Amino acid sequence: MRIVVVGGCGHVGLPLSVALAVNGHRVVAFDISKTAVEQVNKGHAPFWEPGLNELLLLAVNSDFKATTDPKSVSDAEIVVVIVGTPIDLHLNPDPNAVVSAVADIAAHLNDKQVLVLRSTVFPGVTEQVERLLFNLGIRAPVVFCPERIAEGFAVQELSELPQIIGARTDRDFIRASDLFKTLGVKTVRTTPEEAELAKLFTNTWRYIKFAAANQFWMMANDSGVNFDNVRDAIRFEYPRAADFPAAGFTAGPCLFKDTMQLAAFSNNTFALGNSAMMINEGLPLYVVERLSKKYNLANTKVGLLGMAFKGESDDNRSSLAYKLKRIMKFKSAGVLTTDPYVKNDIELVSEEEVIASSDLLIISAPHMRYKDIQTEKPIVDIWNLRGNGSAV
């Protein structure tokens, strides 16, 4: 098939584009980022994703290319849209992000194509796109097929996770299904509205589970009980608690903003989602408050180990490590930060310098390399990476 992926050089657009290309499709990744397009065409992914560079090299040597030219869309049988859908500083979703990306390429769309929306959207966006196309006289059907991969597992999960397909007609379902089946995955049929909510519920469900673990961790911590022993005891040969998460900073480009999209969708009556947000976003404040009882922070230099939003990732979008940094900058004698993966932060220094110059170290992203750091200095480890306990 001939496929154009709009937003095809992004964190989820690129893995999908190359996965489709190595599975025999002719794929064009259309993206407005000139830098990303240039890098991709040279065979370098603009971000770290295990296994992606190897696949990208295979793809650029087959029928795949990246472009900033929107006219590329006109040649496609299937147009996949996977642009970013961030919330603003006041936690409002932008329901127009996808609609305006489609409006920008509308001049190059035609009735024979299928439009596959794949961004995580505010409910009702699929219908808005349908209305936009209808008003422009374009009769291409629109299906909503959410992306559910996790960063760090994209390459593996694209050929494993069942694909939800929100389609209005049998024909639309079959056309979208045929595309995803070439990746070797099963498909599940819903309406577009069900698929939109399915994606938001998926991420919000995870966000709430992490918030529950974080709240339990704070409770145990406050009462002097070892949270890790409690969690281990609960999970020991007890499958119903197998998914009880560890404590940790829960943030990043998806879970938080999708919970906020759902909160806005429910007219800000989503008490559970908003509580989860208060707990997860409040965790750096809690950690600092606890540390201020043990240390004279005003005289303490603090070193933050890891600035990405999660372990083994270079993605620092919405990372709570930065919130911790801001609070510590205000309260402590100084903050140094390091991360072996993050490339877009000019304030980072080497791990050696952070360890040598700090009085107190905090693991702020659970990169596995921090498991084995040798130092006499105290290390705060809320993920319990080092196995010495998560207590603060």
Ligand SMILES: NC(=O)c1ccc[n+]([C@@H]2O[C@H](COP(=O)([O-])OP(=O)(O)OC[C@H]3O[C@@H](n4cnc5c(N)ncnc54)[C@H](O)[C@@H]3O)[C@@H](O)[C@H]2O)c1
């Ligand atoms: N990052 C994840 O792990 C993940 C997982 C599942 C779903 N999602 C969802 O996928 C969507 C994309 O997320 P992401 O993390 O890949 O974002 P991203 O910012 O990494 O990628 C988006 C890409 O779209 C490009 N772009 C923006 N506007 C465009 C336009 N009008 N035309 C063409 N290209 C355009 C950007 O240059 C960028 O390369 C979001 O809705 C997100 O919620 C993300």
